[in-house]
Amino acid sequence: MAQDDDPTRDSAPDLQILGDQITLQPRSYVEARRNDDQEPLMHNMARFRSEPLQFLREVSLYVSGTGWRAYDSVIGQPIFYSGFSEQMRNAVVSAPLLQTRISQLADRRLEIEEKEGWLKREDKDFVTKKAQRRAIIESSIQEAAEKMTNDMICKFESKTFIRGAYYLVTQLLTRAYHQGIHVSSEEVLRLRKVAEVAEKKKQSIIFLPSHRSHVDYVSMQLICYRLGLALPVVVAGDNLNFPVVGSFLQHAGAMWIRRSFGNDALYTTLVQAYIDTLLQGGYNFECFIEGGRSRTGKLLPPKFGILSFILDSLLSGRVKDAIICPVSTQYDKVIETEGYVTELLGVPKKKENLADFLSGGSSVLSLKLGRVDVRFHEPWSLRGYIDEQLTKLTPSPAALRLDLKTPESAAIKQKLLRTMGYKVLSDINNVSVVMPTALIGTVLLTLRGRGVGKSELMRRIEWLIARVGAKGGRVAHFGNAPLSDVVERGLDVLGKDLVGVVQGLAEPTYYAVDRFQLSFYRNMTIHLFITEALVSASIYTRVKLGGGPAHQEISYDALRDQVLFLSSLFRGEFIFPGDGLVVNLEKTLVGLEDDHILELKRNEKGKILSIGLADEERAAGRENYDFYCFLIWPFIESSWLAAVSLMGLTPPLEQNDDIWIEVAKAQNTAQLLGKTLYHQGDLSYFEAVNKETLKNSYQRFEEEGIIYVVKSKDSKVPPRLRLASEWRPTRDPEKDGALQPSGKLWNFIERIASSRREGKNRRDGATVSTRVLRLADELGSRLFEDATHPESKADAKLSDEEAANVKRAVRAERRRRRLEGRAHL
Incomplete structure (x- = not known):
């Protein structure tokens, strides 16, 4: 058939949507499929140079709004009509919640003016003056609120604009990701049915996607447009609101919010009022559960800011219900990974601007980054979830007044937020697919030796695919x-800058060129095997000792204790199964036994007594056991590095006062220590100096009371920290105050080290402890010098108010941990 006679030419090349019917088209990037439930959403579009007439034809179809491009009869509330923005702005600024806040702020201002003598009660016309002054104050606050609202809200105004925007963005995206956006037809059919019900009930669908790239929200908008769903309003940081681009994004769905609200009560209430208005109107909504983009490839812990607003909308009764839809977005290759590496190595993030955006956009046109896979978890009712959780949390949920601000309601809300956040992350992991590039990166970084032959690479990838399937994961398939x-x-997409190949040998041999950047793709699979990795690293405490099989066995109790320690250490780093430690451990051990990796010795009642490597695994050179260890070792190494850096926070002998160190400087020093140790051979993995992982470790140390952190009300004063007194190691006065490798902190470091990968430079523990401690102490002493320097930006000592706040925070954190029954480090 001639190309011009092809009936699919003027409709969706891969997915045709007609009313309630979705028809899969035969044209696709991939050949015939094992099953037809996944299809690419978009095909490459005609290019001006190669097909000028077809290019002009496509443009005219979009401008005229022919067929599905008209974006008519979408499922959801009406958007893209003249006056939409004004209607939304009026609804927000007139919201009772906002008007009440404006009245409260006016009252506070009047109280201040009375105290300062601007208004005097003894004046005969005091009441009149006060009323007039109140009117002026309320008017100025109202005016400020209207301006902030206009700057913040999404402006869905013009269908012509969104058609053109769709065409422009699709042109860019399908050239960078030349194999298109792929979705599951089963999932999008289900989503459309949910959207139809939500439209009738005037309920919002809240999309909560993972966040690895700026492409995340672009692909989400494209999918909704192409499927005929009302586009969601997307929460976006105002750092992207720069000239031209900011206005474009705001009209395409962006809602601009500040990166930090501080103590701005008006702005906080304004955001709540806008979210209330959107959810009350049944408008679709999108925010990223992780907050910012993941620079490491794995999911980040949930951020509760916007979730808190959403939850408050329902708990207060202002919104009846909303539908939650977790979304996973996976890439063959993420555009920003090279920039992520420089950030993680300590180079400050560059502020977004129009010049970089335009130059980046032009370079995107020449990229060949493979495909994007977007997966939608089954949506669920937020009201139903809240009711279910409240039944678990309290014996009488109906009697709760969560709309009131009481300590009890605040504690329950925090628990709801936390469980909801981690449920969404778990749902995202459950529907994620593993891309070929992630398989390649994982295999290359979990093998011993300099490189791997092609046949061995294929064999290990086949093994990994089988393991992903056995764990309930899904691999992106290609028919x-x-x-x-x-x-x-996959190798072509990764490119020679990440994976090199040595030719002229008996077979092509591949090796990791940039291990740091390749670790981003390895981390896309780690969530599937985190329990196996923790168990393997815990067993390694015995395996690394060498000797015969009996000598390398570990008792069940010792294994459980070390797994508990490591899982607590990484509580903020990974998403664990929700069945609890004992259940997860038993399940993992049995699974590894079935895979002939471990041998379990049981008593006559079937209770596990000890664990060791299976004979089959030893005969295979420990390749499968090592795989799990290699997954977790870089993170263990990073935690060890962060803990070692704390030794340097021990005050010098002559320092009697408590000196507080800037948090950012302490973390930068930990990174410098890591880079030095890596090049001196005391650190096996360069990924261990990852700034994000070090920051997570410091966060855990703060939660456990190993360090105290104080944040000033003055935004110009950076957060500061100090080592808790009970964790401070001692100094030897007879050896110039040298740090001694003993005490609570050193024992903690040694426990992490017991699961570290053995290296040739680390066999002599005494030598290492001397060398590493000396270097940590030298770097730490510079921190104390900087902190006490007269030109230091942050005060090295706390004010009385700050000291009191620290004491209260420490007591509250200890009480919270005790009540929650969390595992302690």
Whole structure:
């Protein structure tokens, strides 16, 4: 058939949507499929140079709004009509919640003016003057609120604009990701049905996607447009609101919010009023559960800011219900990974601007980054979830007044937020697919030796695919294309800057060129195997000792204690299964036994007594056991590095006062220590100096009371920290105050080290402790010098108010941990 006679030419090349029917088209990037439930959403579009007439034809179809491009009869509340923004702005600024806040702020201002003598009660016309002054204050606050609202709200005004925006963005995206956006037809059919019900009930669908790239929200908008769903309003940081681009994004769905609200009560209430208005109107909504983009490839812990507003809308009764839809977005290759590496190595993030955006956009046109896979978890009712959780949390949920601000309601709300956040992350992991590039990166970084032959690479990828399937995960599939072709395609997408190949040998041999950047793709699989990795690293405490199989066995109790320690250490780093430690441990051990990796010795009642490596695994050179260890070792190494850096926070002998160190400087010093130790051979993994992982470790140390952190009300004063007195190591006065490798902190470091990968430079523990401690102490002494320097930006000592706040925070944190029954480090 001639190209011009092809009936699919003027409709969706891969997914045709007609009313309630979704028809899968035969044209696609991939060949015939094992099953037809996943299809690419968009095909490459005509280019001006190669197909000028077809290009102009496509543009005219979008401008005229022909067929599905008209974006008519969408499922959801009406958007893209003249006057939408004004209607939304009026609804927000007239919201009772906001008007009450304006009245409260006016009252506070009047109280201040009375105290300062601007208004005097003894004046005969005091009441009149006060009323007039109140009117002026309320008017100025109202005017400020209207301006902030106008700057913040999304402006869905013009269908012509959104058609053109869709065409422009699709042109860019399908050239960078030349194999399109892929979705599951089963999932999008389900989503459309949910959207139809939500439209009738005037309920919002709240999309909560993972966040690895700026492409996340672009792909989400494209999918909703192409599926005929009302576009969601997307929460976006105002750092992207720069000239031209900011206005474009605001009209395409962006809602601008500040990166930090501080103590601005008006702005906080304004955001709540806007979210209330959106959810009351049944408008779709999107925010990123992780807050910012993940620079490491794995999911970040949930951020509760916007979730808190959403939850408050329902708990207060201002909104009846909303639908939650967790979304996973996976990439063959993420555009920003090179920039992420420089950030994680300590280079300050560059502020977004129009010049960089335009130059970046032009370079995107020449990229070949493979495909994007977007998966939608089954949506669920937020009201139903809240009711279910409240039944678990309290014996009489109906009697609770969560709309009132009491300590009890605040504690319950925090528990709801936390459980909801981690449920969403778990849902995202459950529907995520593993891309070929993630398989390749994982295998290359979990093998011993400099490189791997092609046949061995294929064998290990086949093993990994089987393990992903056994763990309930999904691998992005490519129909009947042989695995060798899929791997070749993945290698091409990663490129020679990440994976090199040595030719002229008996077989092509591949090696990791940039291990740091490649770790981003390895981390996309780690959530599937985190329990196996923790168990393997815990067993390694015995395996690393060497000797015969009996000598390398570990008792069940010792294993459980070390797994508990490591899982607590990484509580903020990974998303664990929600069944609890004992259940997860038993399940993992049995699974590893079934895979012939571990041998379990039981008593006559079937209770596990001890664990060791299986004979089959030893015969295979420990390759599968090592795989799990290699996954977790870089993170263990990073935690060890962060803990070692704390030794340097021990005050010098002559320092009697409590000196507080800037948090950012302490973390930068930990990173410098890590880089030095890596190049001196005391650190196995350069990924261990990852700024994000070090920051997470410091956060855990703060939660456990190992360090205290104080934040000033003055935004110009950076957060400061000091080592808790009970964790401070001692100094030897007879050896110039040298740090001694003993005490609570050193024992903590040694416990982390017991699961570290053994290295040739670390066999002599005494030598290492001397060398590493000396270096940590030298770097730490510079921190104390900087802190006490007259030109230091932050005061090295706390005010009385700050000291009192620290004491209260420490007591509250200890009480909270005790009540929650958390595992302690």
